[in-house]
Amino acid sequence: MKRLHVFAMLIMACFWVLSGYVQAQEAVGTGSIGDHVWYDANHDGIQDPAETTGIEGVSVTLYSSSNPTVAVKETATDAQGRYEFQGLADGTYKVKFAKEGYSYSNPSAQESETDTYGMSNDVSLMGGRQERGVNGGFYRTRYIHSVIGNLVWNDLNKNGVQDLGEPGLPDIKVKLYRLKMIYRTADIQNLEDYDRCFDFVAATRTDVNGNYAFGGLCPGVYFVAIEVPDGWAVSPMFQGTSDEKDSDILPRIQHSGWISMPEGREGLSVDAGLFQIQACDLVTIGDMVFFDTNHNGIMDCDEKGIGGVVIKLYDCTVIPLDGADFTSLNRRHCCGYKVAETVTDLTGHYEFDGQLPGEYCVEVCLPDGFRLVPRPNCPDVCNPVPETNMTGCMMFNACTKNMDIDFAICSDNKLATVGDLVWKDSYYDGIQEKNEAVMKGLTVKISTCDGMTIGQTVTDANGKYSFANLMPYTWAHYVISVAAPAGYEGTYYGEDGGANNSDLVYQALYTNCLTLASGTNNDIDLGLHYNSALVASIGNFVWRDDDADGIQDPREPGIAGITLKLYECSCTCKCPTLIGDIRNEVEEFYCQDWECGSTLVATTTTDADGHYSFSDIVPPAEGKRYCVQIVVPSNYVLSPYHRGCYDENSDFYPDTKSTRCLWLEPGYQLDFIDAGLIPSIPNPGMVGDFVWNDANQNGIQDNGEKGICGVTVELHACDGGATVATTRTDENGRYLFSNVPTNTTYYVKFVLPAQYEFTTQNSGNDDGLDSDPCPEKGITSNFTLASGQATMLIDAGMYLASCSVSNYVWNDVNKDGIKDANEAGIAGVTVELFNCSSNSSVASVKTDNNGLYTFNNILVDSYYLKVSVPAGYVLGQSAMGSDDGVKADFTLEGQSTCFEVTKGAASTGKPIALIESTSGVDGMGGTPTTFALSQNYPNPFNPTTTIKFAIAAPGMYTVKVYNLLGQEVATLFNGEMNVGYHSVVFDASKLTSGMYIYRLTGNNVMITKKMMLNK
Known part of the structure; x- marks a missing residue:
């Protein structure tokens, strides 16, 4: 039996080992x-x-x-x-x-x-x-999440405690921030550390009862921030005896202290009381910083305030930490945390307006070399500590204005002065040229680099400005800006780096940050250049829509003197766009419907032809919508909207008398905004007929004499001479004034074109074929228009005014370019007349036996001459005399400058001096004896111009072009050149607008001139 027991124990042990349940012997x-x-x-x-x-x-x-x-x-x-x-x-x-x-x-x-x-x-x-x-x-990896939240309420009695009857505030934005993993709470020593140490987590809005909650939070350190609406403020913090009923938000920084959030914490209460601000809820703090020359701490009559001094305001309230229980306090930054910063104005004054009541201290920021002077009869709390330049903490009660916080400053250094010139940089090179205009009456402002305004002034009659008594900080502190007219911007920064360059930032209206040394800094110049790409325009045409079809017809004239107004558009229906995270927070709106707003931008009136324009509009870079409203006279109604072709219809709604809202960006030109006006006259009359070219000047419309197109015709009321209507003749010379008010006396005025004269008035016996205006004034006799009457017999005859062009070609024996009495004319020389506008030949003649050339029946216009120099002669030089009738005025190629042929003037051509080629030439013809470089022509040019020069000795020569930096931009010639007159063409199509320099070099000669490319 004993053996069986032992055997059973062995079997059991094996089973335990095989089953893994035998624990190792310890x-x-x-x-x-x-x-x-x-x-x-x-x-x-x-x-x-x-x-x-x-x-x-x-x-x-x-x-x-x-x-x-x-x-x-x-x-x-x-x-x-x-x-x-x-x-x-x-x-x-x-x-x-x-x-x-x-x-x-x-x-x-x-x-x-x-x-x-x-x-x-x-x-x-x-x-x-x-x-x-x-x-x-x-x-x-898994948390029992926590919750932060509770209530934002309307603290009606402003006591910081949630009392009965004080409702919650809906739709208040609340934000949650969490401490970054790399920081500890010990790193949060002052207010600035909140921005550095915390990350944004989430945002929400309070519900209809003012409640909010942030759920699903992992353990960590957080703070809650409130976005306070305009006109509201945060109630006092930690009032009363119940943490569940007080406000947990710091009033001035509008967020809580940090909150240590353990795992699984539910329903942490961070409440915020808000109240609407009344005038007596706020305090004002400030006054003066002055230069104390006698070091007595008192501002004497001859002592000046100091501009540009930085002043900081600190709240002495400590920042609570561990907001879960709000049991500990944060260390304070100096005397507190900064709540505001300002700068003294040009008189040395400063002010902190709209502050909540409480304890504050003030700091003045001084550069090295400047120190504070103690003020007599001032408590220790208001005298700043020299080591910190800060006052002690002072209590400011509601509805008070304490303007006695002064700072007396002394130093061996001088205060700073800055200023100089504002000018129009016409050459667009950033350098002041003598012939460039100054810009008077412009507002110039000086500010700090972070945008705080110190003061402003206006440029005087010489374009000068100046700011004095400024603090000379040893770091970049100041910015100067100018309020330029529309379309102007800062020119290039002047490359000479001296007193005549522009200091504005390129294409801006302000300088870089400036460091002002003690003393005078009068070298800050502001160069302005007009740039049409910065502005936009709206405009075009207001016409009389005689047939009321809303379409501009050829015979329908423009209407002068119509008032139009430009307005900014406003949005009448804002539809929400949902952005952000899964909370589907409504953050932005887009505009669905626009309408003409009430902000008037500009007013204008139509000119004599019915045209109008709003130019130099400065919309923001992202664009803006505008509309035009028309003031419709009582005797008109607006035409139907948008009939026919886009650029020939009426763009104004008859009911609102305004256009649709038009999108404008810089550079836009909306030159197709038209308005048709339909006359609303009972039994109107008509006036009109014909303007013709009276070729034989007999004052009668003969067969074959054609009408003149485009002549301006005005209808005037005799009572005061007011212009009733203006039109132009059509392609057949016809004009018509329809819808004319009747039972009124009128006269018609014809505006004479430049090349025409009026023919004889009232010639012949047929009133339907004669000319009605008097030649001296172009106006007709008075006539009365009866009800429904059509007066269609008011005609005007005109003829082309012609003159003669003549002068002499002579042998200029003494080579002075002036025709002397003993110098004979040269017969048989060909002279050709050209029109300056078209460059086309008008006529060609030869000189008579006395050397006289004559062109007859020449119309009023601008012309130039070309002379074919006969064999044995060369063209003489242009004279410098004062009598244009006797001095030569021709280019190297035998072409004169342009001259005007005007009506009624004794027009004379250009005298032409020739020199016998055997006589030893030292003028502009033959062989030049001196080197010369002519001014390029045309100048200014775009994009090509011709440069002419004279070479007096053979050799190697170059003609090169440089920009104002001295950089070569083109080589026009480089090689051997013989004696004579030469020319090259400069093509600047690949260059930008501006001033350029061209230079002739070689054979110990260097001649330089300037030219202007204007694209």
């Missing part, structure tokens, strides 16, 4: 293994200085390395995350860590001894070794 020794498990916030397997939190309750199991499936010992980490296995025999072990909801850190890192499954490397214990380096880094 050997007894003196060795130990232990240390800690920590929260690895950044998952890198390294315990960073900020990672001090141990993890409690981690399961720790000890295994023999030879049998890692059978536990030797088990334990769990304590509240600090520490563990220890004692009494271990010599051997090699492994440690495994595990906790639900956590994952193991990077196993390749040095300080986390676990693999991806939480098992450590082998740990060898020999001779009773005490191993304290088996650590585990873990991070959380």
Whole structure:
């Protein structure tokens, strides 16, 4: 029986071994293994200085390395995350860590001894070794999430406590921020640290009852911020005895202190009381910074305020930390945290307006070399500490204005003055030229580099401006800007770097940040250049729509004197666009419907032809909508909207008398916005008929004499001479005034074209065929228009005015370019007359026996002459005399300058001086005896111009073009050149507008001139 019992025990032992339930025999020794498990916030397997939190309750199991499936010992980490296995025999072990909801850190890192499954490397214990380096880094993968939230309410009595009857505020935006992983709460030392240490998490809006909540939050450190609506303020913080009823938001910075949020915390209450601001809820703080020359701390009559001094206002309220319980306080930055910053104006005054009541201190920022002077009879709290330049904390009660916080400054250094000139840079090179105009009456402003305005002035009659008594900071502090007329921008920064260059940023209206030294800095010049691409325009035509069809017909004239107004458009229907995260928070709106707004931009009237224009409109770069309204006279109604072709119809709605809203961007030119007006006259009359070319000048319309197109005709009322209507003759010379008010006396005025004269008035016996205006004034006799009457007999005859062009070609014996009495004319020389506008030949003649050339029946216009120089002669030089009738005025190629042939004037041609070629030439013909470089022609030019020059000795020569930086932009000639007169053509089609220099060089000669490319 005993043998059977032993056998059964052996079988049972085998079963236990095979089943894995036999626990290893625990050997007894003196060795130990232990240390800690920590929260690895950044998952890198390294315990960073900020990672001090141990993890409690981690399961720790000890295994023999030879049998890692059978536990030797088990334990769990304590509240600090520490563990220890004692009494271990010599051997090699492994440690495994595990906790639900956590994952193991990077196993390749040095300080986390676990693999991806939480098992450590082998740990060898020999001779009773005490191993304290088996650590585990873990991070959380599953949380019991927390909630932050509660109420934003209307604190009607402004006491910071939620009282009965005070309602919640709906639709208030609330934001949540969380401490970044790389920071600890100890890093939050002042207000600026909030921006640096926290990340935005989420935003929401309060519901209809003023409640809000942020759920699903992981453990961490947070703060809550409130977007306070305009006209509202935050109530006092931590008032009353109940944390559930007070306001937890700092009034001036509008967010809470930091909140330590543990795992699974529900319903943490962060409330905000808001109230509507009244005038007496606020305080004003400020006054003066002055230069105390006698160091007595008092501003005497001859002492000046200092402009541009930076003043900072600090709130002495401490910032609460650990907002979960709000039990601790943050250290303060100097005397508090900064709530506002300003700068003294040109008189030294400063002001912080609209501040909430409370304790504040003020700091003045001074450069090296400037120091504070104590003020007499001032409590210590208002005298700034010299080491910090800050006052003490002072209480400011509601509805007060304390304008007695003064700072007396002394120094061995002088204050700064800055200024100089604003000018129009016509050459667009950034350099002041003598003939460039100054710009008077422009507002110039000086500000700090971060945009705080110090003051402004206006340029005087010489374009000068100046700012005096400024603080000479040793760093870049000031910016100067100019309010330029529409379309102007900053020119190039002057390359000479001297006192005559422009200091504006290119294409801007402000300078770079300036450092002003002590004393006078009168070299900050502001050059402005007009750029049409910066502005836009709207305009075109208002016409009389006689047939009321809404379409511009050829015989329908423009209407003068009609008033039009330009308005900005406004949006009448804003539709929401949902953006952001899953909360579908309404952040932006887009405009669906636009209408003419009430913001008037400009007013204009139509000219004599019915045209109008709103020019130099400056829309923002992203564009804006505008509309035009027309003031319709009482005797007109608007034509139908948008009939016929796009550019010949009426663009104004008859009911609103305005256009649709028109999109404008810089550079846009909307020159097709027209308006048709239909006369609303009972039984109107008509006036009209014919303007013709009276070729034989007899004052009668003969067969074959044609009408003249485009002559302006005006209908005037005799009572005051007001212009009733204006029109132009059509292609047949006909004109018509329809819808003319009747029972009124009128006269008609014809505007004489430039080349015409009026013919004889009232010739012959037929009133339907004669000319009715008097030649001297172009107006007819008065006539009365009866009801429904048509007066169609008002005609005007005109003829082309002609003149003669003549002068002499002579042998200029003394080569002075002036015809002397003893110098004979030259017969048989061909002279040709050209029209300057068309460059076409008008006529060609030869000189008579006296050298006289004559062109008869020449119409009024602009002309030039060309002479064919006969053999044996060369063209003489142009004279410098004052009598144009006797001096020569021709180019090297025998072409004169343009001259005008005018009506009624004794027009004379250009005298032409010729020199016998055998006589030794030193003029403009033959062989030049001196080097010369002519002014290019035309100048300004676009894109080509001709450059002429004279070479007096053979040799190697170059003709080159340079920009104002001295950089070569073109070589026009480079090689050998013989004696004579030469020319080259410069093509600047690939260059930008501006001033250029051209230079003739060679044979110890260098001649330079300027030319202007104007695209």
